[in-house]
Amino acid sequence: MNIVKRDGRIVPFNRDYIVTAIKKAFKQANQVVSDDSILEMLESISIWDGITVEEIQDQVVELLKDFGYSDVSDMYSAYRQDRAIIRAERDSLTRELKRRLLAQDVENSNANMDERSFGGRMGEAASAVAKEYALNHIMSQASRENHLNNEIYIHDLSNYAIGNHNCLTLPIAKLLKEGAVVNQADLRPARSITSALNLLAVYFQVQSQEQFGGVAASSLDWDLIPYIRISFRKHWLREYRKLASKTSCPTFFSAPEDLSIDDVQYKELSLIYTYAMEDLQKELDQAVEGMFHNLNTLQSRSGAQLPFSSINFGTCTLPEGRMLIKAILEGQMRGIGKYHRTPIFPCTIFKVKSGVNKEPDTPNYDLFLLALKCTALRMYPNYVNVDWSVNAGYDPSDPHQETATMGCRTYNGYDINGLGYIKDGRGNICPVTIIMPTLAMMATERAKEALSGINDPTANNSLQEEITVSAFLQILDKKIGEAKDMLLERFDWICKQSADSAKFMYTNQTMAGYKPKGGIKSALKHGTIVIGQLGLAETLQVLIGKDHTTEEGMELAKKIEALFLKRCTEFKNEYKLNFGVYYTPAENLCYTAMKKFQEKYGVIENVSDREFFTNSIHVPVWKEITPFEKIDIESQLTGYSNAGCITYVELESTSKHNLEALEELVNYAMDKDIPYFAINIPNDTCLDCGYTDEFNDTCPVCGSHNIQQLRRVTGYLTGNYKTAFNKGKIQETDMRVKHNHVYD
Numbered sequence: 236m237n238i239v240k241r242d243g244r245i246v247p248f249n250r251d252y253i254v255t256a257i258k259k260a261f262k263q264a265n266q267v268v269s270d271d272s273i274l275e276m277l278e279s280i281s282i283w284d285g286i287t288v289e290e291i292q293d294q295v296v297e298l299l300k301d302f303g304y305s306d307v308s309d310m311y312s313a314y315r316q317d318r319a320i321i322r323a324e325r326d327s328l329t330r331e332l333k334r335r336l337l338a339q340d341v342e343n344s345n346a347n348m349d350e351r352s353f354g355g356r357m358g359e360a361a362s363a364v365a366k367e368y369a370l371n372h373i374m375s376q377a378s379r380e381n382h383l384n385n386e387i388y389i390h391d392l393s394n395y396a397i398g399n400h401n402c403l404t405l406p407i408a409k410l411l412k413e414g415a416v417v418n419q420a421d422l423r424p425a426r427s428i429t430s431a432l433n434l435l436a437v438y439f440q441v442q443s444q445e446q447f448g449g450v451a452a453s454s455l456d457w458d459l460i461p462y463i464r465i466s467f468r469k470h471w472l473r474e475y476r477k478l479a480s481k482t483s484c485p486t487f488f489s490a491p492e493d494l495s496i497d498d499v500q501y502k503e504l505s506l507i508y509t510y511a512m513e514d515l516q517k518e519l520d521q522a523v524e525g526m527f528h529n530l531n532t533l534q535s536r537s538g539a540q541l542p543f544s545s546i547n548f549g550t551c552t553l554p555e556g557r558m559l560i561k562a563i564l565e566g567q568m569r570g571i572g573k574y575h576r577t578p579i580f581p582c583t584i585f586k587v588k589s590g591v592n593k594e595p596d597t598p599n600y601d602l603f604l605l606a607l608k609c610t611a612l613r614m615y616p617n618y619v620n621v622d623w624s625v626n627a628g629y630d631p632s633d634p635h636q637e638t639a640t641m642g643c644r645t646y647n648g649y650d651i652n653g654l655g656y657i658k659d660g661r662g663n664i665c666p667v668t669i670i671m672p673t674l675a676m677m678a679t680e681r682a683k684e685a686l687s688g689i690n691d692p693t694a695n696n697s698l699q700e701e702i703t704v705s706a707f708l709q710i711l712d713k714k715i716g717e718a719k720d721m722l723l724e725r726f727d728w729i730c731k732q733s734a735d736s737a738k739f740m741y742t743n744q745t746m747a748g749y750k751p752k753g754g755i756k757s758a759l760k761h762g763t764i765v766i767g768q769l770g771l772a773e774t775l776q777v778l779i780g781k782d783h784t785t786e787e788g789m790e791l792a793k794k795i796e797a798l799f800l801k802r803c804t805e806f807k808n809e810y811k812l813n814f815g816v817y818y819t820p821a822e823n824l825c826y827t828a829m830k831k832f833q834e835k836y837g838v839i840e841n842v843s844d845r846e847f848f849t850n851s852i853h854v855p856v857w858k859e860i861t862p863f864e865k866i867d868i869e870s871q872l873t874g875y876s877n878a879g880c881i882t883y884v885e886l887e888s889t890s891k892h893n894l895e896a897l898e899e900l901v902n903y904a905m906d907k908d909i910p911y912f913a914i915n916i917p918n919d920t921c922l923d924c925g926y927t928d929e930f931n932d933t934c935p936v937c938g939s940h941n942i943q944q945l946r947r948v949t950g951y952l953t954g955n956y957k958t959a960f961n962k963g964k965i966q967e968t969d970m971r972v973k974h975n976h977v978y979d
Contacts, residue, residue: 239287248282253295260311266304276302362393369395373728378721385831387718388668388769388824394447395725398732400759402448402543402645403662405745408458408635410438415743417441427469428515428559431462432522436529439542439581442745445737446662449543453639453658456551456559463519463555467496470514474507497554519558523566530580531571543951544581547639549606550588550621552598560602564609564616574925577613577918577945579952582642587905588621607898610914611891612927614947617642617881617913620905625877629656640911642951643820644879645763651807652760653748660747661761663878665725667718668767668819670828671795672848674714675777676836678707704778704791708798715766715802719814722764726812730756764812765878766803767819769828770848771795772855776841784858784868796852796875803877815878818851825850826963845970847963851880856967862886862900862974870907881911883947886975888917888929896975915971918945 236248254273261268279301280294292315299308369392370379381387389395411425411434425431439450452458468490490500496515502508530544548560563583571578585606592599606616621637625648629636636656640646647661654661682703734741734755741749741758749758771792772782783792799816806814821828825847833843849855852872854865862884869882882904890896897914904912920927921934922941933940945952946968 236282236284236286238282238291239285241288245285248286250277253277253280253291256292256314257295257299257307257311260299260307260314261304263310263314264304264307266307365393365396369393372396374721375724377717378724381714381717381721385670385673385828385835387714387721388670388828389721389725390666390668390767390824391447395728397736398729399737400446400448400729400762401663401665402450402641402643403442403446403740403746403762404451404453404639404641404647404658404660405438405442406659406747407435407438407452407455408659410434410743410745411458411462415739417739425462426465428459428462428466428519429522429525431459432526433529436526436533438745439530439544440533441739443542443544445740448663449545449641449643449645451545451547451639451641451645453547454550454634454637455546455563456548456556457634459559460551460553460555461493463515463558464494464496465492466518467501467511467515468492468494470518471501471507471511474510474514475504478504478507495554496558516558516562519562520566523559523562524569524571526581527566527571527578531578541580543642545584545641545643546581547584547586547619549586549599549602550591550634550637552591557599557602560599561605564602564605567613567615568609570613574920574922575927576920576922576925576943577927577952578615582951583609583616584619584640584642584911585616586621586637586639587618587901588637591621593902593905604894604898607894607901611894611897611916614914614916614918614945614952617911618901618904620908620910620912622905623910624908625874625910626656633657635659638910640879644818644881644911646815646877646879646910647763648813648815648877650761651811651813654761657747660745660758662746662763663817664729664759664762664764665722666765666767666817666819667721668769668817668821668824669711669714669718670769670832670848671711671774672770672777672832672842673828673835674710675707675774676832677710678703679777681706681710700779707774707778708794711795712798712802715799718766719802719806722766722814723810723812726759726764730754730759760812762813763815763878765815765817766799767817768799768851769819769821769824771852772849773842777839782855783852783872784854784860789868789871792852792872793875796872800875800877816876817878818873818876818880820881821848821850822964823961825967826961829963845963846966852876853883856885856971859972860974863903865974866900866904866907866909870904870909873909876910879911881913882909883913883915884974885915885971887973890914890916890975913947915947919943920945 237245238248239245254270254277257273258268276298279298280291282291296308296312299305299311370382373396374389378389382389382392391401411431414424415422415438422434422437425434435452442450471490494500496512501511531541534541546563548563551557551560567578567583570576585603587593587603591597592603594600610616619638619640623638626638628649635658638646639658645663647658647663649656650661682699685702685706686699732755734749734751740746741755744758746758746762748761749755774795775782775788775791779787779791781788783789796816803814803816806812829843829846829848832848836843838844852869854860854868865884866882873880873882884900900914901912917929918927919930920943921937921939922943923939924934924937926934926936930942931944932942934942
């Protein structure tokens, strides 16, 4: 006889498979049965040519009951169910692998990855397997359900299983001074500004292989001072020898390598000094150009991904630091490649500090103005507030304690485990994000149940709203606690990994505090573990029918954010880990969370009638408000975040001609205690003639349609946003109101 398998294959009937399954059921029921008894039962089974496996098993279930083995029949049914679940998971994974490997229905969950490339397809396939394994075999059932139920999202799930961490601010000064060990070679200390900036790109690339998030430098202008001095000394000595061979020179002196380029000993020979400065400037400009080209071409991950790199600078008032700041800004304005395209990486971040560069009479004010000009042309740099109140306890004499961040908005605040406000060697270890609109809908359902038992005609919308808000805050409080448990679970899993999993990081102590006897937790404990959030605006709409652009909405928003901060502060003190409130930069999540929400709750006006949820606490992009009003609103909430946030304003492309207005905006944001601020100005580039402006689909110069439509969609810039992002982010970008248009 032939039977039909579940996958449609026709194979000869084999009674041994049924015997084995029945024996397992008896064993599970703690009963003993002989082979003869099983064979006797099986004689009652009807087998015909073409019978299906399911039809045979249905008969076995009934047969066991007929012979008085009801409990064994139940075990057999449970076994069938377990096998069915395993098969369903396997089949689902197979379908997902096929979709990823063949680049079908590409989602672009990461705008820095080309999911159609060979590497991207292989990486996405591996990601699908790793996610499935993490969900089903590593995390707790509670964590799995929170993630699958669209309540608490686990970021970078594909990296959960292998236990690596998110991001890191590299100790650049240490690496450049001491060199480093990598698998294939030793890297010597830097001996010029050229080698220093080359090594910067190498270190960013190597570190990015041992984590899944971004890499950053906190104070690059301060860190590179020694190498500018070394380079200048070489140029000065070369010019000195040239002149000495032709004419009589004063007795040669031995200048120490750490001598300032502004030192009188150099300046005494003015002609030599002038030539040496010209040579230094040429080397510096070329080195900066090399850095930009390296960080935009050294693909270090599958799918043609570049390291998510960020550099902070702007507060060094020494001549070497000022030279570097100027060179970086001018290099960014020049652009890269044949048509001088806007560099995607690194995300440059200008550190605004009162008394240093913010006011007209300060030492680096001219560089602040240059930064504004660069922003107008290239969207970078962003602006970080060194005077931010949350970082107020830092030592102002140490630039490595100044406020610094990444393009993804990660911020490392005060370390409860001994490093204080130091940023280098610390990063975010792992994040989760609470999908607040889901919790808001759970609260409305709970409120309806509570009101259903009240037969009071005077009960009105106000009472329902009060009960709904109260229920939401209770649910949110519970979910924040569960988010804490999920983070501790993942943190413990990461800490169980071997230091051999990240040899570069632990051998060279790029993550601070590592002690072999203490395991990798000795370093990881200095990083942050953060609770993020999504969709504040939509949550408020569900709860009270108004978002935080209204007085009532803002009042409730503050209660919500205060709860986040209160709980994270308690967790930090209780567990001696750096819990923090994170305003999530949802890239793919804003779309996938909305899709799940719509599947469960349908389309709700002003809540789920779009393809995306609003990122964290941001004002909805479609709101017709001025840039100052947007800053006013968001600045009331940014102080509740101690692990990373950003405020954007959208401007017309014509704003590049009004630097005074840009200066006013940046200063206004800093004065409002905004920690991290960015200005979005459309940047379209014709890839045939190089013309850059806002013109969308057609170049006004040559008529080409080969256009790069560059936008800042989340923290970092990307290529053409209409091909690099999912439908949610594309719609969100297209719906953005130009705030200065409203203002005008």
